Amino acid sequence: MSYKKIPLNQLPMGIKASVVSLNANGPARRRMLDLGVIGGTEIEPLYKSPSGNPVAYRIRGAVIALRSDVSGRILVTA
Amino acid sequence: METGSCNCVNPPRFYPKIYFYGGKNVGLTGESTGAGVLCSCCGVLQIDRITADDKVVALAGNPNVGKSTVFNSLTGMNQHTGNWPGKTVANAQGRYRHRDTNFVLVDIPGTYSLMANSEEEEIARDFICFGNPDAVVVVADATCLERNLNLVLQTMEISKRVVLCVNLLDEAKKKKIRIDLNALSEKLGIPVVGTSARSGKGLNRLMDAVTDLTREQSETSPMAVTYGEEIEQAISILEPALENTLGGRLNSRWVALKLLDGDESLLRSMRDYLGENVLSDEAVSDRLKEAKEFLEQAGITNDSFRDRVVTRIVELCETLGRETIVYEKKEYAERDRKIDHILTSKATGIPIMILMLLGIFWITIAGANVPSDLIADGLFWVQDRLTEFFVWISAPAWVTGLLVDGVYRTLAWVVSVMLPPMAIFFPLFTLLEDLGYLPRVAFNLDNFFRKAGAHGKQSLSMCMGFGCNACGVIGCRIIDSPRERLIAILTNNFVPCNGRFPTLIAVITMFFAAAVAGPFQSAVSAATLTAVIVFGVFMTMLISKLLSRTILKGIPSSFNLELPPYRRPQIGKVIVRSIFDRTLFVLRRAVVVAAPAGLVIWLLANIHVGGASLLAQCAGFLDPFARLLGMDGYILMAFILGFPANEIVVPIIIMSYMAVGALTDYQSLAQLHTLFVAHGWTWLTAVCVMLFSLLHWPCGTTVLTIQKETQSKKWTALGFAIPTVAGIVVCFLVANIARLLGLA
Numbered sequence: 067m068s069y070k071k072i073p074l075n076q077l078p079m080g081i082k083a084s085v086v087s088l089n090a091n092g093p094a095r096r097r098m099l100d101l102g103v104i105g106g107t108e109i110e111p112l113y114k115s116p117s118g119n120p121v122a123y124r125i126r127g128a129v130i131a132l133r134s135d136v137s138g139r140i141l142v143t144a
Numbered sequence: 145m146e147t148g149s150c151n152c153v154n155p156p157r158f159y160p161k162i163y164f165y166g167g168k169n170v171g172l173t174g175e176s177t178g179a180g181v182l183c184s185c186c187g188v189l190q191i192d193r194i195t196a197d198d199k200v201v202a203l204a205g206n207p208n209v210g211k212s213t214v215f216n217s218l219t220g221m222n223q224h225t226g227n228w229p230g231k232t233v234a235n236a237q238g239r240y241r242h243r244d245t246n247f248v249l250v251d252i253p254g255t256y257s258l259m260a261n262s263e264e265e266e267i268a269r270d271f272i273c274f275g276n277p278d279a280v281v282v283v284a285d286a287t288c289l290e291r292n293l294n295l296v297l298q299t300m301e302i303s304k305r306v307v308l309c310v311n312l313l314d315e316a317k318k319k320k321i322r323i324d325l326n327a328l329s330e331k332l333g334i335p336v337v338g339t340s341a342r343s344g345k346g347l348n349r350l351m352d353a354v355t356d357l358t359r360e361q362s363e364t365s366p367m368a369v370t371y372g373e374e375i376e377q378a379i380s381i382l383e384p385a386l387e388n389t390l391g392g393r394l395n396s397r398w399v400a401l402k403l404l405d406g407d408e409s410l411l412r413s414m415r416d417y418l419g420e421n422v423l424s425d426e427a428v429s430d431r432l433k434e435a436k437e438f439l440e441q442a443g444i445t446n447d448s449f450r451d452r453v454v455t456r457i458v459e460l461c462e463t464l465g466r467e468t469i470v471y472e473k474k475e476y477a478e479r480d481r482k483i484d485h486i487l488t489s490k491a492t493g494i495p496i497m498i499l500m501l502l503g504i505f506w507i508t509i510a511g512a513n514v515p516s517d518l519i520a521d522g523l524f525w526v527q528d529r530l531t532e533f534f535v536w537i538s539a540p541a542w543v544t545g546l547l548v549d550g551v552y553r554t555l556a557w558v559v560s561v562m563l564p565p566m567a568i569f570f571p572l573f574t575l576l577e578d579l580g581y582l583p584r585v586a587f588n589l590d591n592f593f594r595k596a597g598a599h600g601k602q603s604l605s606m607c608m609g610f611g612c613n614a615c616g617v618i619g620c621r622i623i624d625s626p627r628e629r630l631i632a633i634l635t636n637n638f639v640p641c642n643g644r645f646p647t648l649i650a651v652i653t654m655f656f657a658a659a660v661a662g663p664f665q666s667a668v669s670a671a672t673l674t675a676v677i678v679f680g681v682f683m684t685m686l687i688s689k690l691l692s693r694t695i696l697k698g699i700p701s702s703f704n705l706e707l708p709p710y711r712r713p714q715i716g717k718v719i720v721r722s723i724f725d726r727t728l729f730v731l732r733r734a735v736v737v738a739a740p741a742g743l744v745i746w747l748l749a750n751i752h753v754g755g756a757s758l759l760a761q762c763a764g765f766l767d768p769f770a771r772l773l774g775m776d777g778y779i780l781m782a783f784i785l786g787f788p789a790n791e792i793v794v795p796i797i798i799m800s801y802m803a804v805g806a807l808t809d810y811q812s813l814a815q816l817h818t819l820f821v822a823h824g825w826t827w828l829t830a831v832c833v834m835l836f837s838l839l840h841w842p843c844g845t846t847v848l849t850i851q852k853e854t855q856s857k858k859w860t861a862l863g864f865a866i867p868t869v870a871g872i873v874v875c876f877l878v879a880n881i882a883r884l885l886g887l888a
Binding site: 090091092093094095096097099100101102104105107112113114115116117118119120122126127128129130131132133135136 | 256257259261287288290291294447450451454455458459461480481484485488489490493494583586587588590591592594600700701702703704705706707708709
């Protein structure tokens with residue numbers, strides 16, 4: 067069990083992690099909040115698109131695809 | 145699509161009015177749904193209350209929770225449904241009657257929140273806020289209710305007359321999710337009704353709940369969301385002043401919260417709808433300043449204010465979810481995940497997509513042959529009888545020519561060639577759409593769009609373009625970022641619409657399928673058509689990239705794309721519905737566009753000035769240029785005359801050839817092939833016609849729609865010029881390279 071903070075886009079597929087902080091401001095941050103991504107939210111990377119970006123994540127029971135520029139700003143800990 | 149005239153002259157203040165973008169179904173299969181009038185001058189729709197007692201009900205909800213299905217079931221209307229988020233980007237309204245009361249139901253765009261982060265959210269919020277609905281029904285997805293509760297809580301902050309409709313209960317049951325609706329209703333303090341709208345279950349109870357809520361003028365006492373000491377304190381500083389100014393027109397607590405949040409768009413909307421700026425009231429602006437200073441001292445900045453508000457709501461949803469929802473099976477989406485792995489993996493994702501397209505085209509082309517011939521036989525039999533009739537009543541030759549050879553024949557062509565493929569293609573496409581495949585297409589293609597500096601949801605607006613480019617252009621509203629939305633609008637025309645598909649199919653069948661024998665013909669046609677479409681997609685990406693490197697510079701905006709659970713399509717319903725829709729669509733186009741066009745073309749072809757027909761003279765003038773593009777003057781003329789509607793391009797070509805040629809009748813594509821070859825068509829002509837059909841100016845309706853959507857002559861002109869220039873360049877290159885190489 068490590069407590070290291072990593073960006074969500076570096077989390078391996080199928081590993082559940084919980085959100086530590088959002089490294090974004092303004093509209094980008096609001097969009098994350100809309101999805102219910104707040105501190106403590108559990109997120110699991112499910113699968114990659116053919117090119118590896120975007121990646122589909124399970125967030126609060128829904129499957130949401132995020133481009134890596136967005137997921138890179140969500141810091142998580144596994 | 146047509147536009148109605150504007151009949152909303154100076155809508156009175158406080159009268160329910162909402163932004164209304166089109167009342168059009170922007171999906172693939174349907175064409176019109178809204179009972180409203182498209183208004184280009186002020187962007188406002190008035191609700192058509194027949195009597196003063198009519199109740200207005202707003203239908204809100206997250207994207208893709210079956211809102212449109214609820215809407216259709218209640219109103220008996222045919223708002224487009226499909227399994228992907230964002231299909232309803234326009235408010236549609238319909239009516240229903242329940243227990244002796246008339247209801248006007250307004251379907252507002254699906255949103256995750258009402259915080260006005262996007263245009264859709266603004267539209268939704270404005271209607272709930274300023275449309276004075278007698279009730280707001282929030283439709284929620286039972287399979288992920290917790291997240292949906294977010295919107296429910298936000299709606300409850302604005303309105304006291306909210307009904308929660310927990311839809312898709314049947315799906316939740318399959319996934320072993322149990323929801324205690326009574327407990328939820330008690331906790332939220334609003335009526336909660338469970339439904340399975342697709343099978344109509346629970347809708348009666350929903351209507352009962354809405355009726356009760358609106359009839360007794362009763363208000364619920366919804367659970368209040370509180371935001372912690374500091375924020376509550378700030379609200380209490382500001383709220384009394386606001387209450388004075390607003391005088392009960394809006395919920396003052398909620399407005400206070402939004403003002404503290406610094407929500408500019410709400411201020412704008414209040415100015416538009418209430419006709420006043422609350423901040424011009426000194427008491428309000430002073431109090432706001434005071435409250436903000438208070439927050440600052442408490443260490444709460446703008447961003448952290450929003451964070452606290454959202455976090456509080458999300459936490460509340462979590463608590464509510466924990467208390468009322470039981471997941472009996474942990475990994476309930478296992479099957480969907482397996483399907484997604486196949487449909488989106490590196491090795492199989494894109495090949496399967498292309499195979500799927502190929503398969504659909506193959507079924508379309510193979511299936512359309514027989515009905516096409518049958519319809520053609522029937523319609524041309526009628527033509528002969530018509531001619532006999534005109535001879536019998538001794539009508540002058542020009543009357544027969546005008547009505548039979550001009551109007552009727554063009555109409556017959558459009559119906560027999562357009563109808564069968566479209567009646568097959570659209571149900572198939574709709575099945576894929578219902579299944580939930582389109583968001584996966586967007587997922588697969590996103591990387592290309594990102595590299596082109598465009599938005600991933602552009603795939604979805606392109607899919608809409610298959611039905612009608614005007615619909616596709618409106619559909620670009622699902623893209624929030626103005627820059628990326630413009631890119632999507634300007635390139636939508638690279639997807640062949642309804643009117644161009646059959647042209648492509650006809651040319652392919654005549655010139656390419658004939659090269660092979662028997663059963664493989666349809667397969668070759670399908671492969672050729674797929675290649676044309678893929679080329680169109682390639683051009684879309686190329687031009688998008690060029691645009692985002694030049695006049696629309698910028699970095700791609702962040703966005704998120706929801707991949708909804710797969711749903712079993714309602715096969716029977718989809719097929720019947722979309723065949724019916726398409727048939728009506730094509731028939732209406734035939735009457736509205738093809739018939740008058742036939743008349744004009746016949747006149748052009750038969751009025752002779754200086755020894756040659758007007759058509760021949762124009763064609764002669766265009767001929768040298770058209771030859772450079774691998775076509776001839778008549779073809780280019782046909783594309784120009786086809787500006788009102790692409791459907792009539794091929795009939796114009798036929799009519800002009802027949803007016804100057806020896807052939808007097810045609811009944812099959814084989815005969816047409818002979819006619820075309822007699823006029824010098826080669827495989828290269830066919831290729832250039834297909835390319836030019838794919839890449840040329842948008843039809844009249846689409847141009848008008850671009851103007852309406854962009855509100856700019858410059859972008860409209862570019863929307864016209866970009867595909868045109870692309871078509872000229874591509875055809876010129878293809879024609880001349882082929883000639884240089886001695887291939888044609």
